[in-house]
Amino acid sequence: MTTEGATAPMKSGEPRSRTLRALASLARPALIGNPPGNRREVRGKVLWIGVWLVFLIDPLDDLLGGAHTAPARAAGWAGLLLFVACYLTLVVRDVTRAYATVRTLVLLGLMIVLAVALPLGLGESWYVLLVYFAVSCAAALPLPYSRYAVVASAALLLVLPPLRGHDPAWDTVIPVLLGGFAMTGVRELVRTTVELRRARATVAQLAANEERLRLARDLHDLLGHSLSLITLKSELAGRMLPAHPAEAARQVTEIEQVGRQALTDVRAAVGGYRQPTLDGELAGARIALATAGIEARLPEEAPALPPEPAAALAWVLREAVTNVVRHSGARACDVSLTRRQSLQGPYLELRVEDDGEGAAGASAGHGLTGLSERLAAVGGTLTTGQARAGRRGGFVLSARVPLDDAPVGEPPKLPA
Secondary structure, eight states: OOOGGGOGGGGGGHHHHHHHHHHHHHHHHHHHTOOOOSHHHHHHHHHHHHGGGGGGHHHHHHHHHSOOOHHHHHHHHHHHHHHHHHHHHHHHSOTTSOOOSHHHHHHHHHHHHHHHHHHHHHOGGGGGHHHHHHHHHHHHSOHHHHHHHHHHHHHHHHHHHHHTTOOOOHHHHHHHHHHHHHHHHHHHHHHHHHHHHHHHHHHHHHHHHHHHHHHHHHHHHHHHHHHHHHHHHHHHHHHHTTTOHHHHHHHHHHHHHHHHHHHHHHHHHHHHHHOOOHHHHHHHHHHHHHHTTOEEEOOSSOOOOOHHHHHHHHHHHHHHHHHIIIIIOOSEEEEEEEEEEETTEEEEEEEEEEOSSOOTTOOOOHHHHHHHHHHHHTTOEEEEEOSSTTOSSOEEEEEEEEOTTSOTTOOOSSOO
16 A cells, blocks of 8 residues: 555556456446446456356257257257357346346347247257246246246246156256246345445435535525625725725725635635545545455444644545555455553554565655645554565555543553
């Protein structure tokens, strides 16, 4: 982990970090059911779904080693490729939505025709196609109809084999039911996840709107009276100027005082809006590390602190986590807030440690210098170094702020 001026030692970790992010972006669409948005996502999702085509090994083995005529083998290859193309077309798309469209019904119709004709024409090795047909129905049809389609697919395994003089394919019934109903469960899980994310985004938007309303209300309260007073005094000074220049000058002086006070109030208000909170940064760090695929261990909440030390630690945590995500290539990150005792009195220590490929002893850049200045303003200190003795890579950042008002004998409020 580095800051702006100390990023050079972290270059070796950047390729692995980019690789991990690329792999995560490939797997993400398949995991959450989103439709692929570009070619890379299409390849990733097809690869993810194509893994399950391994169960078509029996039809492939039948085509390669079965005692079929050349026309039957050619028809088998054509039918299998068409079936797989229909399956991928239906499953790769957004499975959170049901598409009872003509295109969907045509694809499912082709699949059921092939799933019935190929076993009847080529043998019992092809009954596995009904498993993929059930999964496709569960992925594409509205939920009630998909359940009926899964049950119907299982029923076909009891009807088709006797037509060829075989016993019902009981060993394939369970995979059909499991695969079909598992897909319906996945669809519901993905749909719920998407709805939760949309709800979270809505809550965030409402919170932002509420914050804008609060800002507008505060600015109105701060500036409404001052600007009205400035306007009245300006009009009064304009009327006094020809006949009473001294009174006009006094009004202008008062206008200047009111304007300066309004400017001071606005700066104080804006400074309060821009001031980060330690609890807010802990929550943001948890989300940022989880999004980057880094195992995070953080305290649930921060202890009560005066605004200035809390803001200084919040800035340190934000900068530290940002650099862990962007530069370290770490797999895990530990954040701790611990109350300690020294000869100078009690202090609170914020420690951010990762297991990435950072290097100790990096020269302090603008980021570390800025953090040190923020901490120095509240009597705190900042140290950085190698995470653990004898360990290759890793980076640790430790920030300390004094707790002058805390009782010396008070136990720590947060675990080490």
